[in-house]
Amino acid sequence: MSLSNSQASPSIQICRIMRPDDANIVGNVHGGTILKMIEEAGCIIGTRHCNTQKGDRCVAALARVERTDFLYPMFIGEVAHVSAEITYTSKHSVEVQVTVLSENIVTGAKKVTNKATLWYVPLSLQNVDKTIEVPPIEYSRPEQEDLGQKRYEAQKLERLETKERNGEVITHVSLSEPYTVGFSQSSLIHLIGPSDCTLLGFVHGGVTMKLMDEVAGIVAARHCKTNIVTASVDAINFHRKIKKGCVITVSGRMTFTSNKSMEIEVFVDADPLVEADKGKYRAVTAFFTYISLDKDNKPLPVPPLKLNDEEEQKRFEEGKARYLQNKAKRLADKERQP
Numbered sequence: 001m002s003l004s005n006s007q008a009s010p011s012i013q014i015c016r017i018m019r020p021d022d023a024n025i026v027g028n029v030h031g032g033t034i035l036k037m038i039e040e041a042g043c044i045i046g047t048r049h050c051n052t053q054k055g056d057r058c059v060a061a062l063a064r065v066e067r068t069d070f071l072y073p074m075f076i077g078e079v080a081h082v083s084a085e086i087t088y089t090s091k092h093s094v095e096v097q098v099t100v101l102s103e104n105i106v107t108g109a110k111k112v113t114n115k116a117t118l119w120y121v122p123l124s125l126q127n128v129d130k131t132i133e134v135p136p137i138e139y140s141r142p143e144q145e146d147l148g149q150k151r152y153e154a155q156k157l158e159r160l161e162t163k164e165r166n167g168e169v170i171t172h173v174s175l176s177e178p179y180t181v182g183f184s185q186s187s188l189i190h191l192i193g194p195s196d197c198t199l200l201g202f203v204h205g206g207v208t209m210k211l212m213d214e215v216a217g218i219v220a221a222r223h224c225k226t227n228i229v230t231a232s233v234d235a236i237n238f239h240r241k242i243k244k245g246c247v248i249t250v251s252g253r254m255t256f257t258s259n260k261s262m263e264i265e266v267f268v269d270a271d272p273l274v275e276a277d278k279g280k281y282r283a284v285t286a287f288f289t290y291i292s293l294d295k296d297n298k299p300l301p302v303p304p305l306k307l308n309d310e311e312e313q314k315r316f317e318e319g320k321a322r323y324l325q326n327k328a329k330r331l332a333d334k335e336r337q338p
Contacts, residue, residue: 010086011085012041023076026227029073029075031230034074043059045096046096049094050122056126056132057125058123060120068115069231089134092122093120097118099114180308181307183223184220185219186215188218191245217290220262237284240270242284250267252267255315256318262305265315
């Protein structure tokens with residue numbers, strides 16, 4: 001691990017070889033494993049930066065992950081190089097941009113597999129409900145701060161909009177017909193223990209994201225019965241902290257299929273065992289996109305999703321709109337490249 005501790009754009013890099021328990025049965029590294037490493041790097045650099053000033057000691061808590069694309073698959077035996085850099089600070093939040101590079105240590109080949117943007121909020125070690133002010137960073141150019149401010153305002157607005165529409169609960173529907181929403185939807189229940197948590201006793205964002213990816217992967221595999229890999233993750237919003245001792249239910253359902261991709265909506269609901277009077281609450285939400293692969297890791301056609309009611313049709317149309325929007329953005333980005 002290397003670290004640049006200068007005030008201007010602090011950066012860090014962590015490396016780890018991918019092992020069999022990081023991957024699926026075919027050898028493709030789980031998207032959740034990569035997401036967990038991304039969050040670990042962001043948490044380290046965010047926490048270190050926020051503790052460079054005098055006052056309360058703190059831990060950087062993950063608040064949001066912007067859309068993350070999985071550009072290439074990573075395999076067992078390759079080394080993941082995760083580089084994180086602080087690119088913007090507001091009064092109470094830190095923007096961290098992360099790049100993941102895969103290295104084949106036999107051939108020396110390297111590829112950029114992921115780029116992600118994460119937002120952290122520093123919380124006091126003395127009082128988990130107290131937010132600490134963030135030390136500013138120095139920008140090499142004035143426009144860097146202006147662009148960062150625009151990104152900050154945009155993510156803040158989107159988080160509020162997402163939080164308002166997240167009251168729905170996924171109820172299990174027992175349907176035997178393949179390719180329906182009810183046939184593939186899945187849930188995972190997990191007790192949050194000490195090893196899942198930060199020094200403040202709430203769960204690491206990377207732990208939650210890894211579980212979300214596992215559930216989304218189960219949904220995708222049930223739908224197409226092939227090898228599947230994470231293609232992208234839309235913004236992951238962390239609405240409320242999940243504390244040690246909570247039981248979380250991670251639920252996923254298919255919302256949209258194109259010819260070669262599947263969109264899965266994933267919710268994380270927390271149930272406090274110790275403070276049961278507070279009741280269950282929606283903690284995290286996201287959309288995962290998966291693709292189906294053949295034995296040579298080439299994309300396969302995805303079976304169309306069968307819709308059974310108006311709600312499923314509505315979610316399908318919303319997913320289609322996101323799919324077309326993201327496709328148009330990828331094409332625009334490709335055209336801008338030299």
